[in-house]
Amino acid sequence: MRRLPRVRPELLGLAVIGGIVVLGVPTVTNQFVTFEFAKVAIFAIALMGLNLLTGYSGQISLGNGAFMAVGGYTTAILVQRTGIPYWTTIPVAALVAGGFGFVIGIPALRLTGVYLALATFALALSVPPVLNHYDTFTGGHGGIVMPAVLPPFSLDLSQEQWLYYMDSGIALLLFVFAWGVVRSRTGRAFMAIRDSETAATASGISLAYYKTLAFGLSAAYAGVAGSLLAIATSYLNPDTFGLSLSLALLVGVVIGGLGLDFGAVFGSLFVVWLPYYAEKASGLHIGALSFAGKPDIFYGALLIVILFFAPNGAAGLLQRAWRWYLHRRTAVRSPLPEPVAER
Amino acid sequence: MPLLEVRDLRVRFGGIIALDSVSFDVPDDAIVGLIGPNGAGKTTLFNVISRFYPVERGDLVFRGESLLHERSQNIIRRGIARTFQNVELWPRMTVLDNVLAGYHSRFHTDYLHFVRAGLRLPGTRHMETEARDKALEILRYMGLERVAGHPARGHPFGVLKKIELARALASAPSLLLLDEPAGGLTHEEVDRLAGQLRQIHADFKVTLLIVEHHMNLVMRVSDRVVVLDFGRLIAEGTPREVQTDARVIEAYLGTQQNGAP
Numbered sequence A: 001m002r003r004l005p006r007v008r009p010e011l012l013g014l015a016v017i018g019g020i021v022v023l024g025v026p027t028v029t030n031q032f033v034t035f036e037f038a039k040v041a042i043f044a045i046a047l048m049g050l051n052l053l054t055g056y057s058g059q060i061s062l063g064n065g066a067f068m069a070v071g072g073y074t075t076a077i078l079v080q081r082t083g084i085p086y087w088t089t090i091p092v093a094a095l096v097a098g099g100f101g102f103v104i105g106i107p108a109l110r111l112t113g114v115y116l117a118l119a120t121f122a123l124a125l126s127v128p129p130v131l132n133h134y135d136t137f138t139g140g141h142g143g144i145v146m147p148a149v150l151p152p153f154s155l156d157l158s159q160e161q162w163l164y165y166m167d168s169g170i171a172l173l174l175f176v177f178a179w180g181v182v183r184s185r186t187g188r189a190f191m192a193i194r195d196s197e198t199a200a201t202a203s204g205i206s207l208a209y210y211k212t213l214a215f216g217l218s219a220a221y222a223g224v225a226g227s228l229l230a231i232a233t234s235y236l237n238p239d240t241f242g243l244s245l246s247l248a249l250l251v252g253v254v255i256g257g258l259g260l261d262f263g264a265v266f267g268s269l270f271v272v273w274l275p276y277y278a279e280k281a282s283g284l285h286i287g288a289l290s291f292a293g294k295p296d297i298f299y300g301a302l303l304i305v306i307l308f309f310a311p312n313g314a315a316g317l318l319q320r321a322w323r324w325y326l327h328r329r330t331a332v333r334s335p336l337p338e339p340v341a342e343r
Numbered sequence B: 001m002p003l004l005e006v007r008d009l010r011v012r013f014g015g016i017i018a019l020d021s022v023s024f025d026v027p028d029d030a031i032v033g034l035i036g037p038n039g040a041g042k043t044t045l046f047n048v049i050s051r052f053y054p055v056e057r058g059d060l061v062f063r064g065e066s067l068l069h070e071r072s073q074n075i076i077r078r079g080i081a082r083t084f085q086n087v088e089l090w091p092r093m094t095v096l097d098n099v100l101a102g103y104h105s106r107f108h109t110d111y112l113h114f115v116r117a118g119l120r121l122p123g124t125r126h127m128e129t130e131a132r133d134k135a136l137e138i139l140r141y142m143g144l145e146r147v148a149g150h151p152a153r154g155h156p157f158g159v160l161k162k163i164e165l166a167r168a169l170a171s172a173p174s175l176l177l178l179d180e181p182a183g184g185l186t187h188e189e190v191d192r193l194a195g196q197l198r199q200i201h202a203d204f205k206v207t208l209l210i211v212e213h214h215m216n217l218v219m220r221v222s223d224r225v226v227v228l229d230f231g232r233l234i235a236e237g238t239p240r241e242v243q244t245d246a247r248v249i250e251a252y253l254g255t256q257q258n259g260a261p
Helices: A009-028 A031-056 A064-082 A086-108 A113-133 A159-182 A185-195 A197-202 A207-233 A243-256 A263-281 A295-309 A313-333 B042-049 B072-078 B095-102 B113-119 B122-141 B157-170 B187-203 B215-221 B239-243 B246-253
Strands: B004-013 B016-026 B031-035 B057-062 B080-082 B175-179 B207-211 B224-229 B232-237
Touching: A009 A031, A009 A159, A031 A064, A031 A159, A031 A185, A031 A207, A031 A243, A031 A263, A064 A086, A064 A113, A064 A207, A064 A243, A086 A113, A086 A207, A113 A243, A159 A185, A159 A207, A159 B113, A185 A197, A185 A207, A185 B095, A185 B113, A185 B122, A197 A207, A197 B072, A243 A263, A243 A295, A243 A313, A263 A295, A263 A313, B004 B042, B016 B042, B016 B057, B016 B224, B031 B042, B031 B187, B031 B215, B042 B080, B042 B175, B042 B207, B072 B080, B080 B157, B095 B122, B095 B157, B113 B122, B122 B157, B157 B175, B157 B187, B187 B207, B187 B215, B215 B239, B224 B239, B224 B246, B232 B239, B232 B246
Parallel strands: B016 B232, B031 B207, B031 B224, B080 B175, B175 B207
Antiparallel strands: B004 B016, B004 B057, B224 B232
């Protein structure tokens, strides 16, 4: 009982299998699929950020697409104007977006729940017009074209494969970082604020600091995601970061599992692949019914089904399955079930 | 010097005066019971000490320094922890995490703690392990170690009260405000609670200020008792003195003229 999280052999096995799958994907798939999985890694980063803000600290944001825009444009403008190597702009994008998020977090201190959702919604709405307006910097409607990214050190990889490995590697690093934050004094402060502000204050947790910190961290993650998206597509315009992006992020984090570590990973699989399969499904004919050209019907229906059967998201479903498995295992060996250490 | 001095305190909500000219001392290393009928202002006083409510007049002096200019989040750093009448836990966090978050104010760290935590630097990991060991120790003390890994929700009210007490103790307070610690307990549990509170008082070297409706418990456990009625202090003294005070009997039973026995 002294060290709570013991690594179980089953988990180790799952991790090894997961690692092999992640490394192996681009060797067995085509360029399109590899590129889509690079986007999965990118969106996973954005969702990790949103999960810190909405899942862990309980502040709803419909505006994280705006933070992605800040990161994306930071990278695009720096590369276009100064010609510095694209990868050096990634930490800059994180800092600029993080600072922006921190500042946005200050007025957000006065808002909670639906009101905060509306205010961040307004932020998301305002992004394309603002980017269009300041066109000397942003290139307006035309956007910014960046040079295509090539694999470094003359590695024998296609462009898509390199993007996939780079984005997955960064996603993994940021996942480990978020994992550490969540299991620290800071992460507990986030969750305490989410669950009871009164108790948090009485326990010496500064609402102002941790709420703005959550915004800043969340925006920094979104900034990295925006930067990587710009690098991957080597093209940006204001419509890349419209309202639908912010909405997709919120859908992703809820479907994935709010306040659960792997929620961001599952969520990004849905964000990237659900529209693709909805598009495919819309080619179906059921009797006289045809859904051609109406993929949103399937997208919406799938969403409802998922929320109905997994109210805590995909990660919540898996967590329940894992607990059931542990319970069954320990029940066989000892009459008293052990408490489960995970959240 | 008393640990806490309440001086001529007046608290008003619009037209209602919730506390009026209340003065009393909480001596260091004592157990003080705070009683009074419903609406007397007991929980209001707790919320004033926690700096949740503003004060119209008077002063709160803790260890010789006024608390009135302290922000509520810093009260615990002065050494005052509390529990709540209806339990304010963090239901989705584990019991252990609840107690660890109670330990929040004792970390010696700065605004960049989250960076070191994310990077898992050894100093932060060491702090975390130390905090975890102490939290587990308190959970063991309270007999809660079996539920340490469970979410804090879904336990009986009496267990929730215990978890909340464990969280408050984690901050190593010198003054602990307990709002109805016997709430939700069975008769036998209330009987045991008196001994447990005395034990906690001794083991953690903590002064207790207890709001409680169980007269029997208050009279058994308290060194001194303070009685409020309609926001005014009507009696103060040893349990024996208070029990025989005519105004206290009147406040609890009503006057003869009102037809009460």
